[in-house]
Amino acid sequence: MNWIDNFVRPKIRSILGQKRDIGENLWVKDPESGEMVFYRDLEANQWVVPNSGYHMKIKPTDRLKTFLDDGAYKLVPVAGVPVDPLKFRDQKRYTDRLKENRAKTGFDDSVIVATGKLLGRDTTVAIQDFDFMGGSLGMAAGQGIITGLETAANRKTPFVLFVASGGARMQEGVLSLMQMPRTTVAVLRLREAGLPFFVVFTDPTLGGVTASYAMLGDVHLAEPGARIGFAGARVIEQTIREKLPKGFQRSEYLHEHGMIDMVVHRHNLRSTIGSLSAIFAKADAPEAVTAVAPSAGRSTLRDAAIAAEGDDGDLLIPPAGAHAE
Incomplete structure (x- = not known):
């Protein structure tokens, strides 16, 4: 009985008495839909809720x-x-x-x-x-x-x-x-x-x-x-x-x-701002600034960006690896 009393029972008590090591905040609640999203999934998605598209901080x-x-x-x-x-x-x-x-x-x-x-x-x-x-x-x-x-x-x-x-x-x-x-x-x-x-x-x-x-x-x-x-x-x-x-x-x-x-x-955001930077780097080029006449209250840089938009208003994204010098 000494082995049971001195070893087995204390071991069982120590196991049962241990708190489970569960990380806090494993799930994050979407403020918009109430959906519970796994922390790691949210982090991998740049803190954007996958289903609702809600942008968290x-x-x-x-x-x-x-x-x-x-x-x-x-x-x-x-x-x-x-x-x-x-x-x-x-x-x-x-x-x-x-x-x-x-x-x-x-x-x-x-x-x-x-x-x-x-x-x-x-x-x-x-x-x-x-x-x-x-x-x-x-x-x-x-x-x-x-x-x-x-x-x-x-x-x-x-x-x-x-x-x-x-x-x-x-x-x-x-x-x-x-x-x-x-x-x-x-x-x-x-x-x-x-x-x-x-x-x-x-x-x-x-x-x-x-x-x-x-x-x-x-x-x-x-x-x-x-x-x-x-x-x-x-x-x-x-x-x-x-x-x-x-x-x-x-x-x-x-x-x-x-x-x-x-x-x-x-x-x-990364691709959009990167494309805008490429457009503005060419702002001094005639073809970049003459497509649209400067309008009151708008800077030359913004006019260049507008001139580079397509007919449907979308920015013309340069192909990967193409950067203005």
């Missing part, structure tokens, strides 16, 4: 790996800015919020800048991370956007911005609002250099970001179903006291009304 590093050639990129350091210049505190100190979000995301602030190749062409990319305090625009985020624009101008590359934000960062007050004119000036410098600026709206893009650099691109693209606007729908309805059309802040509605140039599935 994607981490900046995952975005860069699927967008740039071979998933290779190099992060660009962003100059530091004063931390908590207003000594702001609400339910907790602003410095504590920054520490929490830095630990959660692994980045210093909401904007990440990187360089790499897109279809063989050097490209500068900036991504606004909504997981970092709602992608809010503060001094560090503004400096990140400016760094991306200046890097593109210095390296003579196109600049691609994936934007997602809830607006200005209230903890920095007027210093946050000052990032709107600062980034606007940086956009003008890139335009003076004759380089294209592509903006990709993701869900959501609101507030001061929409009122500044996000609407200054040469071409505005958006992922399906992305919410885009200045104020929230409920705030607008309460202010004007009118019922607004359903989905009036969604990318499809804005595309129909001329505010967005294209609504592009996440799987097609």
Whole structure:
């Protein structure tokens, strides 16, 4: 009995007492249809729900790996800015919020800048991370956007911005609002250099970001179903006291009304922007700019893109391996 008491029973108790090692979040619920999707399948599909096509949020590093050639990129350091210049505190100190979000995301602030190749062409990319305090625009985020624009101008590359934000960062007050004119000036410098600026709206893009650099691109693209606007729908309805059309802040509605140039599935962003870059690289060629006369309020780069569209409005995608020099 000693063998049973001393070995068998304790072994059985230890096995029965062990918790099953089941990974958390193996299944993710589709907010649109309620469908449960296996985590690995969703990750392999670039965080797009296979059946409904719902575009979920994607981490900046995952975005860069699927967008740039071979998933290779190099992060660009962003100059530091004063931390908590207003000594702001609400339910907790602003410095504590920054520490929490830095630990959660692994980045210093909401904007990440990187360089790499897109279809063989050097490209500068900036991504606004909504997981970092709602992608809010503060001094560090503004400096990140400016760094991306200046890097593109210095390296003579196109600049691609994936934007997602809830607006200005209230903890920095007027210093946050000052990032709107600062980034606007940086956009003008890139335009003076004759380089294209592509903006990709993701869900959501609101507030001061929409009122500044996000609407200054040469071409505005958006992922399906992305919410885009200045104020929230409920705030607008309460202010004007009118019922607004359903989905009036969604990318499809804005595309129909001329505010967005294209609504592009996440799987097609790489090829679409790569093709636009190839078109804009030829913008100085006579055949690229004379097909359509420049129209008021549109840049020469965007006119070149329009001239390169087919009769049905689809972009003429160059064959694989064909890149403008």
